[in-house]
Amino acid sequence: MAVSGPPTLRQRRLGAELRKLRERAGLSSTAGAAHIGVQQARMSMIEAGRHGVSADRVRALASAYDCDDNGLVEALAAMTGRRGRGWWDEYRELLPAALVGVAELEASATALRVGVVVTMPGLVQTVEHARAAFRQSVPALHPHEIEHRVSFRVKRQAVLFGQPLTSYTAIVHEAALHMRAGTPEVMRDQLRHLIEMSERENVDIFVVPFDRVDFPASGQPITYACGAVPQLDTVLLDSDHGCDFLDAEAQLGRYRSVLDRMESCALSAGKSRDFMHRVAKDL
Known part of the structure; x- marks a missing residue:
């Protein structure tokens, strides 16, 4: 058919x-x-x-x-048969197709691993931080486009709270903790939210301080989505021109290594929480 x-x-x-x-x-x-x-x-x-x-x-x-x-x-x-509608289908006429695909990818993943340098991971953003970040988009988005993206991002976050729980690891460079989006209060709320999320049983957030050497800097956010079997893993690269989905064996291996290197440069989960507390206090 x-x-x-x-x-x-x-x-x-x-x-x-x-x-x-x-x-x-x-x-x-x-x-x-x-x-x-x-x-x-x-x-x-x-x-x-x-x-x-x-x-x-x-x-x-x-x-x-x-x-x-x-x-x-x-x-x-298991991937065959008639596809049931996902909540993201209601956004197909409102958002770019690749962006809608992000939600589909996250919903089917058995685990998610993210590495970011200058942006907050989308699945652990507050509403106000997300709204402020979308207001900075180039080219500028219309108010209704911003609200569509904000509501879409919030609904994507449900993967961290459903059953079974999706394992989520975010490796966040210190630069992202200082990159302003909105008022200082918005940033403080965002950092508090990161700390709260890091205390969930299925969420790990690791911070890479500025002084760590051998950091494999990558300007674009990296998401590694684990499939039902390793061959069905997917890498998502988020860039100015849109979303790229990679699944070649060599590409998967490369980005696993990049995320491993990033995590090796990061503080432990407990020390990362302490670090985020200090940054929030200084705002």
Whole structure:
């Protein structure tokens, strides 16, 4: 069945993974199509996420491609079927598609790991801090666009409070703690909120002080989203031109190493809380 509307992040990822398996097996899309009794054009649409595929056909393709990783195969099979509406679907006409995909990615992740240098991690931002940050956007956003983004960000934060709890680790450079967005009171409230969130059982926040050496500086926020199996992990890079979703094995390995290096430069969780208290007191 053809996908109605643009494919979602999940649909695109399922198709991309099936294409990877086929290419590793050295088979053409025509050969892959023959194994499940469809035309090559249909196979191309499946691999582009523009046509649905059943769990049984996913398993048949995996067998034809000599994929014996049962965990991966079942994880892919679980990504099939008719997609239920997520809360983020109501924003598809209001926000860029890639931004909506961020919420879909976070909702499906088994764990999230974030590294930021000059911005606050979105999932632990207060409403007023988020609003102040969006007011600084270039080009400037209209008031209603700011409010759409604020409400969207707040709803994304539900992943840290639902069941089962999503593990969340944020590595925050000291620069982000000093970068002003709004009034000093907004910043103090934001730092207090960071401290409170860091005390939750599923949340760790580590601060990297200015004086730490060997810090692998990265100007863009990095989010590493763990999938049901490691092969379905995704890296999200947030930049001025939008969101980039990366899933190549080499890219995943690189950003795991970057986040490992960042965390190795950070203070412990307890010392990070003390550090944030001091910064808040000095505002």
